[in-house]
Amino acid sequence: MEKPFGHDLESARELNAIVERVFPPDSVFRIDHYLGKETVQNILAMRFSNQMFEPVWNANYVDHVQITMAEDIGIGSRAGYYDGVGAARDVIQNHLLQLLALTAMEEPLSLDSKHLRAEKAKVLEAVRVDDLENSYALGQYAPGYQGGEHVNGFFDEKDIPADSRTETFAALKVSIDNRRWAGTPFYLRAGKRLGRRVTEIAVLFKKSADRLFGKETEVPAGQNAIVIRVQPNEGMTIRFAAKVPGTQMEIRDVNMDFGYGHSFTEESPEAYERLILDVLLGEPPLFPRHEEVELSWKILDPFEEYWEEHKIKPEPYESGSWGPRSAHQMLERDNRAWRRP
């Protein structure tokens, strides 16, 4: 079954009940193709097969986490599917919340689907929205330029009604109410016709005290970061400060890089290749169960209900930009800024 599974918690429960009346649970494969991506599977390997990340992977060290899924394409000829669904239901409820779960969950007892799903469900259940009115931004792409070419706005696309309130960009701020993450916000954003196609998870660390170097540095060194590049240019970047060569003790941020292309000769299978193989083999770990789907709707539903109740009109953003002004303001209110991926 392809996502989205239903359009809210109630319809997802209804759909799950119907499906599970007809098929035994183990023969139902809910597809979230992000779980088939190599880089997404690598989140677990990176977190739990290394010693150096886990000690700092918590609110004591992490300032906040940004999960970005940016697309350069518009909706193309998909108005029939996309209008009325929008970015939040299309990709945040599933792909981005799965990325959040894998980034934030505790170590599972084993890689068995039962244990993996239990940990994902636990962390999704702990997700909270503290101040809903100030924890979202919605946008619709306006005409603009992409790759040097003029592109249509959302309302110029075929079959989009002039009064559509469907968002093509959504950003949300959530928190996770557990000991590991209390006080560390997770910002999620997804949108079409943004600056470039990129999906990444950026874990941004608290700034160091800067007692020794701060004054000598013209451009203050930024935050340490670990960036998991889901796509393209799959890999991981660690960003840290280093001394600029020369007589001054000047500090600047530098990147240390791992790229799949350089490190492995093996090919990464396409996400759907991997998932279809697993369906044929009857292997469930890469498929969300109905509990995770329902917990994800529980996170999104209050936003969707608020947008519907207040008839919120998404803010236009220029195609090729990084989303509406309100998305930047959401982070500015917290003295933070979106990374430029």
Ligand SMILES: NC(=O)C1=CN([C@@H]2O[C@H](COP(=O)(O)OP(=O)(O)OC[C@H]3O[C@@H](n4cnc5c(N)ncnc54)[C@H](OP(=O)(O)O)[C@@H]3O)[C@@H](O)[C@H]2O)C=CC1
């Ligand atoms: N495109 C992508 O990159 C990805 C898509 N998906 C998922 O794939 C699914 C389809 O997306 P996509 O192919 O892109 O969308 P499209 O809009 O291209 O295709 C949707 C198709 O479904 C048909 N359809 C819509 N409503 C009904 C209905 N009530 N009864 C019968 N047919 C209907 C449409 O027919 P008609 O044209 O006549 O309206 C159209 O052929 C979605 O669930 C999406 O989440 C998942 C991952 C990636």
Ligand SMILES: O=C1O[C@H](COP(=O)(O)O)[C@@H](O)[C@H](O)[C@H]1O
């Ligand atoms: O599920 C979906 O994903 C695609 C983007 O997939 P990606 O693998 O290229 O990141 C998105 O275009 C589509 O709207 C959505 O339904």
